Amino acid sequence: xxxxxxxxxxxxxxxxxxxxxxxxxxxxxxxxxxxxxxxxxxxxxxxxxxxxxxxxxxxxxxxxxxxxxxxxxxxxxxxxxxxxxxxxxxxxxxxxxxxxxxxxxxxxxxxxxxxxxxxxxxxxxxxxxxxxxxxxxxxxxxxxxxxxxxxxxxxxxxxxxxxxxxxxxxxxxxxxxxxxxxxxxxxxxxxxxxxxxxxxxxxxxxxxxxxxxxxxxxxxxxxxxxxxxxxxxxxxxxxxxxxxxxxxxxxxxxxxxxxxxxxxxxxxxxxxxxxxxxxxxxxxxxxxxxxxxxxxxxxxxxxxx
Amino acid sequence: xxxxxxxxxxxxxxxxxxxxxxxxxxxxxxxxxxxxxxxxxxxxxxxxxxxxxxxxxxxxxxxxxxxxxxxxxxxxxxxxxxxxxxxxxxxxxxxxxxxxxxxxxxxxxxxxxxxxxxxxxxxxxxxxxxxxxxxxxxxxxxxxxxxxxxxxxxxxxxxxxxxxxxxxxxxxxxxxxxxxxxxxxxxxxxxxxxxxxxxxxxxxxxxxxxxxxxxxxxxxxxxxxxxxxxxxxxxxxxxxxxxxxxxxxxxxxxxxxxxxxxxxxxxxxxxxx
Numbered sequence: 001x002x003x004x005x006x007x008x009x010x011x012x013x014x015x016x017x018x019x020x021x022x023x024x025x026x027x028x029x030x031x032x033x034x035x036x037x038x039x040x041x042x043x044x045x046x047x048x049x050x051x052x053x054x055x056x057x058x059x060x061x062x063x064x065x066x067x068x069x070x071x072x073x074x075x076x077x078x079x080x081x082x083x084x085x086x087x088x089x090x091x092x093x094x095x096x097x098x099x100x101x102x103x104x105x106x107x108x109x110x111x112x113x114x115x116x117x118x119x120x121x122x123x124x125x126x127x128x129x130x131x132x133x134x135x136x137x138x139x140x141x142x143x144x145x146x147x148x149x150x151x152x153x154x155x156x157x158x159x160x161x162x163x164x165x166x167x168x169x170x171x172x173x174x175x176x177x178x179x180x181x182x183x184x185x186x187x188x189x190x191x192x193x194x195x196x197x198x199x200x201x202x203x204x205x206x207x208x209x210x211x212x213x214x215x216x217x218x219x220x221x222x223x224x225x226x227x228x229x230x231x232x233x234x235x236x237x238x239x240x241x242x243x244x245x246x247x248x249x250x251x252x253x254x255x256x257x258x259x260x261x262x263x264x265x266x267x268x269x270x271x272x273x274x275x276x277x278x279x280x281x282x283x284x285x286x287x288x289x290x291x292x293x294x295x296x297x298x299x300x301x302x303x304x305x
Numbered sequence: 306x307x308x309x310x311x312x313x314x315x316x317x318x319x320x321x322x323x324x325x326x327x328x329x330x331x332x333x334x335x336x337x338x339x340x341x342x343x344x345x346x347x348x349x350x351x352x353x354x355x356x357x358x359x360x361x362x363x364x365x366x367x368x369x370x371x372x373x374x375x376x377x378x379x380x381x382x383x384x385x386x387x388x389x390x391x392x393x394x395x396x397x398x399x400x401x402x403x404x405x406x407x408x409x410x411x412x413x414x415x416x417x418x419x420x421x422x423x424x425x426x427x428x429x430x431x432x433x434x435x436x437x438x439x440x441x442x443x444x445x446x447x448x449x450x451x452x453x454x455x456x457x458x459x460x461x462x463x464x465x466x467x468x469x470x471x472x473x474x475x476x477x478x479x480x481x482x483x484x485x486x487x488x489x490x491x492x493x494x495x496x497x498x499x500x501x502x503x504x505x506x507x508x509x510x511x512x513x514x515x516x517x518x519x520x521x522x523x524x525x526x527x528x529x530x531x532x533x534x535x536x537x538x539x540x541x542x543x544x545x546x547x548x549x550x551x552x553x554x555x556x557x558x559x560x561x562x563x564x565x566x567x568x569x570x571x572x573x574x575x576x577x578x
Contacts, residue, residue: 051429060430
């Protein structure tokens with residue numbers, strides 16, 4: 001996914017000299033290709049994220065197309081007010097990349113872990129929120145963000161999980177992407193980011209009656225498609241490496257509650273910070289997001305009906 | 306002169322502020338009065354708006370980062386013909402476009418401010434854009450002395466100096482007060498000029514109510530045009546122009562009544578004779 005990101009920004013910048021990459025002194029080797037290909041379009045704004053986002057607004061006002069890169073713990077969380085007032089309020093076309101979302105920085109603790117970013121970004125008017133699961137989704141999200149000419153937050157989580165698509169995509173913005181379609185399925189997984197591959201693996205091994213959708217677009221989201229999925233399934237399980245408050249699960253539950261009330265289990269981070277550090281897999285386990293913990297939660301949920 | 310047909314006569318600008326503050330029962334009169342001369346000089350002699358168009362892509366930028374002084378900018382924009390008398394008479398009426406703090410949706414207002422420390426960084430971005438596009442556009446950002454408590458100001462100062470944005474000028478309205486009292490009692494700034502000089506700015510201090518001195522200082526900074534961003538530290542008086550408001554921080558919050566409105570107008574009339 002990181003290679004796809006690097007080539008996406010290089011392509012955008014080569015084709016449009018107005019594209020500028022701003023980083024808050026993060027990225028390191030990730031930007032080697034960009035700096036070689038488009039050195040004039042690369043700006044290291046220093047460890048000064050608030051100023052970086054305000055500047056991005058000023059650059060966009062003057063016709064540039066800034067891509068603002070940071071760790072998702074900082075962009076959007078630390079700079080939420082700058083995104084709201086300086087960028088989103090003025091409908092400015094700035095793309096925000098929040099890298100390392102979820103528990104990628106599993107050894108570094110709470111400051112670098114990010115499980116509230118979708119919730120915070122979702123509520124800002126004029127700001128879209130994308131959450132790609134693999135390289136194909138990332139490429140499609142970058143293209144959609146650039147073409148939208150508006151403010152977009154793209155969440156990049158764990159980048160080396162199994163791919164969920166086998167070929168390049170050209171989705172309509174907002175579409176949920178079916179990654180496993182089972183005829184007459186009664187259970188629907190809707191997952192985003194790193195946990196899309198988990199959902200697919202669970203459906204393939206444990207839940208033969210399940211279909212699986214990956215949701216690279218949290219906002220906007222294709223409401224009619226969500227309603228159809230809710231109508232066609234007895235039970236819905238959402239999966240995300242993000243708080244169960246305000247993220248994908250909340251989005252699905254909000255739509256369902258108004259249009260097609262469904263039995264929904266939201267699996268995600270349950271309103272807590274990490275206690276310990278360890279490997280990424282360990283952190284998923286601590287938060288009950290490893291396969292066996294998910295299966296336990298699902299068994300309790302499925303038994304309710 | 307950039308806008309020779311417009312007078313930006315400062316007693317009239319203050320009267321406009323009083324009229325709208327009285328009409329809307331608005332606060333922040335003192336914040337507006339301290340920047341009247343600064344804005345008058347900028348609009349009269351330094352800001353270029355091709356075809357008098359506040360949205361011109363070639364315009365210079367005046368960014369009011371201290372949005373609390375927005376009534377002073379409204380008054381200038383009235384002189385430019387960008388706002389109707391109706392907008393002033395109905396200030397704060399339901400469905401009023403003009404708000405109590407700067408809103409970028411009003412042509413002529415570049416940023417949505419009020420949350421402090423934002424306009425400075427946006428201005429740095431616009432100045433960087435002008436450099437990248439090789440235009441001769443200038444960016445003036447008006448900040449309050451209280452406002453520079455905010456961290457992004459100093460982040461942006463580092464960036465502007467490092468990137469030699471000499472098309473960027475910060476003007477500090479150093480009126481010595483912030484919302485809850487004197488700046489020196491809350492977070493003492495000591496010498497603002499020295500602070501910005503040490504950050505790599507070309508800085509000058511000036512009497513912020515002396516129009517000739519302000520004009521000369523801005524011209525000096527523009528003409529010597531070092532490879533540095535510019536800082537003009539304008540020493541001002543909060544509430545300037547109405548004696549009972551001057552250096553009285555209550556006029557950050559106090560609303561006019563019929564009596565205080567008449568007294569304030571009388572003081573202005575006396576002053577302008």
